[in-house]
Amino acid sequence: MFTTMLVGDPKQRPPTPKEGDLFKIIELCGKTFEIRYGFYEERDRYTRYAEPIAIYPDFTAQPAYTDDGIPFITAIQSPCKNFDGKQDENSCCEDCGYYLHGEELLGTCTCPKNKKIGE
Numbered sequence: 001m002f003t004t005m006l007v008g009d010p011k012q013r014p015p016t017p018k019e020g021d022l023f024k025i026i027e028l029c030g031k032t033f034e035i036r037y038g039f040y041e042e043r044d045r046y047t048r049y050a051e052p053i054a055i056y057p058d059f060t061a062q063p064a065y066t067d068d069g070i071p072f073i074t075a076i077q078s079p080c081k082n083f084d085g086k087q088d089e090n091s092c093c094e095d096c097g098y099y100l101h102g103e104e105l106l107g108t109c110t111c112p113k114n115k116k117i118g119e
Contacts, residue, residue: 016052017052018037018052019037019039019045019052020036021036021052022034022035022036022037023035023036024054024104028072028102028106028107028108029066029070029102030066031064031066033056033072033106035055035056036055037052037053037054037055038052038053039052040053040055056076056104056105057072057074059071059074059077060077060078063116065116068115069116070109070110070114070115070116071108071114071115072106072107073099073107073108073109074105074107075093075094075101075105075106076092076093076105077093078092078093079092079096080111080114082113082114083096084096084097084098084111085097093107093109094107096109098111
């Protein structure tokens, strides 16, 4: 009984997600993003105890913009050169005054210098 209290009832735990399973669909500023389970590091795929986690878009590698040219960012992205706030080695976009929080870890950068002008 004591072990059950510590571990919990395995029947009540949600099933472990598999790589590629849908975590959530997020709609933000007229765009839709599918967040799927996966691994950030290739080695985690082969680590015995690693489980897939929600993988958010990498807007640094593949930028995406609203129809008005405002860039999408994730809260945990590394800050850019236009960071507005107290910056240290642990700072991320979420700490910036230009960060506009959306849903989950997605948001937009309202810095005028980062806005995409025309194509």
